Amino acid sequence: MTVGVAHVGGHVTLLFSIHDDEILPRRQGSRGAGLCLDAGVRVRAEATPAPAGQVSEGATPAPRAPSQPGSIEVSVSDRFGTPWPEGEAMYVMLIDDLRAVRRIPAATSWRLDVRLELPISQGFGMSAAGFLAAARAVLDANGTPDDRYAARAAHRMERLHRGGLGDVLALQAGGMALRRKPGAPNVGGAAEGAILEAPLLLVWQPDESRHTSAYIDHPGWKRAITEAGEHALGPLMEGPWTADRWSDLLKAAATFATSSGLEAESERAELLSSVRSALTDAGLDGAWTCRLCMLGVSAVVAPLNPAQASPDDVERLRAPLHALGLEASLCGLAVPGSEEE
Structure with a gap:
């Protein structure tokens, strides 16, 4: 078993304009400005690879390991430690997406522990913070850390989830964030963060x-x-x-x-x-x-x-x-x- 841990703060949008007419999620987004927070979502990801095939002692090839997808277990709790099962589906969707694009092996089993530090659906960018923290933790546990791709994946999940338009882009900038061009981070979207x-x-x-x-x-x-x-x-x-x-x-x-x-x-x-x-x-x-x-x-x-x-x-x-x-x-x-x- 390998482990990856990540923490990503939320984001408060103070003003924005909507740019979601493009077909591809990576081209959708918003321009705007807001504040990146130091409180958000903490994720611990545990990866358990599928067992290897048996070693053959003769001319007959060893049987292959089962090819079915590994299991996915997700536990989400709010800032009081109370379980929030309604929030599990979005993280399962992220794992499935990373498997589909072959960023992680399909046969690996996953367990995610997600801790929310702020309430959801209150304009604090918690879905973006959760997707980004989970993508970073999963890729790290997989032995393939990639913050740039994690941000792209998080933005894609946000759009498929009908969540925020520009929170992930802002989180990549940090601090007092200005989103100059809409889109996914590193794929057309452009933002600057002023640090204070x-x-x-x-x-x-x-x-x-x-x-x-x-x-x-x-x-x-x-x-x-x-x-x-x-x-x-x-x-x-x-x-x-x-x-x-x-x-x-x-x-x-x-x-x-x-x-x-x-x-x-x-x-x-x-x-x-x-x-x-x-x-x-x-x-x-x-x-x-x-x-x-x-x-x-x-x-x-x-x-x-x-x-x-x-x-x-x-x-x-x-x-x-x-x-x-x-x-x-x-x-x-x-x-x-x-x-x-």
């Missing part, structure tokens, strides 16, 4: 969730999102993408949320109002702000000036937000190559 440190507080309504496909497959929402996204992206595309563009990103995200109409949906409007009130009541509204996470019923509380921000400040928001029925998790920005394995 910033504490973030993710806030979400636990009784609400959204699947990306409900918006990107809806003609009206697709048009509104893409028009608003391209307009908000214009200023971000000009000049180099560095850490000092932080305030530009926050401004563009606010513009996108309003012009796309996403901010006006009642659940999101109520969430934003609650978080803003909590910031004001705590006396933090002069140094912190909040932006919607696309496309959950969630928001990220971010510092206006990351260099002067302390995580202790936003920790004070936990109690009042919890009293309002909201959940929160403190995290930071992920740096490319910093994931623990």
Whole structure:
């Protein structure tokens, strides 16, 4: 038995435009900007090769080992350690895909242990993080580590799963990510990551969730999102993408949320109002702000000036937000190559 372990943080999209008209999944994607998180998905993959054929002691050839596909066992648990069997199918699909393209032997048996550190369907890029972490862990356990191919496979699975359009591309860039060209990483897609440190507080309504496909497959929402996204992206595309563009990103995200109409949906409007009130009541509204996470019923509380921000400040928001029925998790920005394995 061989083992591979990988950890990939989630990703919060703050603004985007949809580019999914291409037939091939690797050509589909989005342009946009967002934040790569240091909390996400951890995967441990165990590979057990099929037994070798018997050694022949005479002229008769030894019998071959059975050729049937190896078994696949997947265990998924949420951030509280509670099993989540509904999440197993996507990882089985990934193994089947890697077998189909002959990246791993069909006869090898697999066991995957998947631990989620953030909630799903809240705009935190958890399916992308899960696919990418699992692809890296599986290829590593197979003795064929290949981060570039793992990213391509994860993007393909995201599209087949009708998940995010550009999360995997952003995760390859890291930090404060700007997706300049849509598509899979290393196959047409292009993104840049500006590296900086910033504490973030993710806030979400636990009784609400959204699947990306409900918006990107809806003609009206697709048009509104893409028009608003391209307009908000214009200023971000000009000049180099560095850490000092932080305030530009926050401004563009606010513009996108309003012009796309996403901010006006009642659940999101109520969430934003609650978080803003909590910031004001705590006396933090002069140094912190909040932006919607696309496309959950969630928001990220971010510092206006990351260099002067302390995580202790936003920790004070936990109690009042919890009293309002909201959940929160403190995290930071992920740096490319910093994931623990």
